[in-house]
Amino acid sequence: MKPGPRIHDPLAEAEFETICSQYGDDYAARFGAAAPAIYQTSTFIYPSAEAFETRKSEDCPHYDYTRGGNPTASILEGKLARLERGNWCESFGSGMGAIAAAINIAIHSGAHVVCAGHAYGPARWYLQHMQRFGVETTFVRGVDMDTFRAALRPNTKLVYLESPTSGWFEVLDIAALADIARRHGAMSICDNSWASPYYQNPLELGADLVVHSATKFIGGHSDVVAGVLMGRDEQIHQRVFREIELGGATLDPFGAWLLLRGLRTLPVRMRQHRESALRIATFLESHAAVARVHHPGLPSHSQHALAMRQMRGTGSLFSFEPRVQTREATYAIVNALKLFSIGVSWGGYESLVLGGSFFSDPGEPRWLIRLHIGLESTNDLIADLQQALGSRHA
């Protein structure tokens, strides 16, 4: 049994912003402190040998060791379970820790996995890595439902999804794919980092598990690496909890505290990220040096209607294709930017850029520039893009 408070909170039915601000924050239990304590402890002390013996009892499980639970993490997990419209949440030391745990509970030797072909690279590599234990994965390119259906085999145990996908920002029909998985007796996992729980809730669309790189929007300040995993089914929860206790990819108490601090402002940050990214994507779309912009919030995106049906809003990460499709032209734009820093990751307050060659369907290589729109002035960011793209119409 997972330790932690059983929250009987009058705010259980509250809306998103109120949950971020106050749900599960028991001020009286922490001497009235507005900010939660960082329970920076490895172990927990018992008043008697009998109390230790019954520490995992059903009615009142006690914390015993931070690898299996910590009071600071419990506040975070209580909020995030509600925000993602699940029944439980577990926190991990990285997004990949959460992804690996989620995959591990779905597969076994001899199992087959169907995975979105443009899902986050390391998630795909983890599935390839499992091949040495007899787990085979089919990577499905594109968004066509029939291609996904055709990839199923009698031993398919997992359908791994991410929407929108990394790099190309294709939108997958989560409800339809989760349904295909369920009818086939396979589990479905959806990476929801891009939209955040504020704009999309894959559990409501039928996915069994949702993972986030909390390093990105949930943390929001580029100062913590973390992951979270949410679901509804309690039996699956017990298996996830076992993955944490045995796999050991637990989030540390200070990391949990940083995520809690980030979470307080998630809704206001998301609204600003959405607005700024849409304005900048629209600007880029009309620029002569830009061939194409990949942002699901633009009406020109081929799955715009589906995106608007399954998301309440859009994130800040998107890509565009420079008109001049060469390494030199792409790098010249990236190097000319001053407010966009060159770096991996995204979801923080600062704007970031990466340029590179990626493979599009059906395999023609394209030069792409990926932008994360931070919380700077949109006017300043557009001026920066304008000067970097300026004389590169050719």
Ligand SMILES: *Cc1c(COP(=O)(O)O)cnc(C)c1O
């Ligand atoms: C960054 C990222 C991850 C991995 O998260 P880490 O916290 O870096 O381990 C997973 N999925 C997506 C979409 C990401 O962008």
